Amino acid sequence: MELESSEWLSYPGSVDHSHIPIDLFGSKKHAGVPRGVLVFADASSNIVFKVNNAHTHSSPKKLLLDSSANPLFSIHRFPNGCWKCYKGDSNEEKELIFSVQRTLKKLSRVELEVFFKGENDGECDLKVRGSPFKRSCNIYKHNELVAQSSLMYKLHQIFVSRDKFRLTIFPETFDHALIVALFVIFLNGRK
Template sequence: MASSSIVEIPANQQIPIDLTMTKRIPGVTRGKLRVTDAHGNLVYQLDGRSALSSPYKYKKILVDSFGNPQISIVQNKDGGAWQGFRGDSCEKKDLIFRLERTVHSRTRTELEVLLVGQNWGDTPAMFKAQGSPFHRSCTVYKGDSIVAQTSAMYKLGKSIVGRHKFRVTIYPGNDHALVVAVLVIFFGGS
């Protein structure tokens, strides 16, 4: 008697998650960013707002599929460092991370992300993002471990979609909203 073999993934087994980031959508304002899962379901969306009446140049809010604010992404008026806050807040007590570009050239960009209030022993918790925004390639690291990687969508060496759409793989044990916020900044504030 032939037995049916069903592969079950244990509940405690964590696997990488692929999300698709789409920068421009027909019928939606330019610069709007949507993040969807493998089935096309909305996971996050970027709500861009100008913050001219505050000490920040820009304020963008990453919201979940229900419209709940997850992370407010702001850039200082001097065009320098970026910061991420919990929800729709810009108060110091809600600060999650500070981010600065350490390398910014036509072919390569590097970011350092300092997580506020978290330490690994004697050193502050830090992420690094390295890659090329033009090629939609970025790898996010925590120490020597890869947190997430992006890739353009190719089929047999040819791009199957325009530069406005790319895939991000987020590895287990990482905060998805935080990774998406870092990628938003990496790819030019979208």
């Protein structure tokens, strides 16, 4: 029996019980999707997640959608460099899943700290470190690697395209949608 997306979304950090790393391939160029829409596909090029831009009167917003275009997360950016991620297409405090604060911003490096709602009272739950320009980051829970991303490239290619990248999510860690939402924030964390 396959679960609906709303059934497996129990947060913070639902565990995926698969035993092998999962690769998702991100690109803004995917067949059947308007150009500029960020898509995450599996190894068979089936769309798993899409990211749509939306704006509210208070802040820029991104929606993380599943393959059927159902909203999983609403990601809001605030002027102070903070991000908040809510369940579904909400911005109500009771639907808050996690918040993200940028702790380092350099030209080539960004570090983010992730705080789940109601957990550890102010202690960082996850850290994201890397270079948004290179689409390269590592996501850690304490010292354990949860996920990492890197650019896709071919041997003998002089110019490395920044259009396609791979996001590897390691087994028995966090829900895939949550990791994708963190990666979307990371890509936009340089602003």
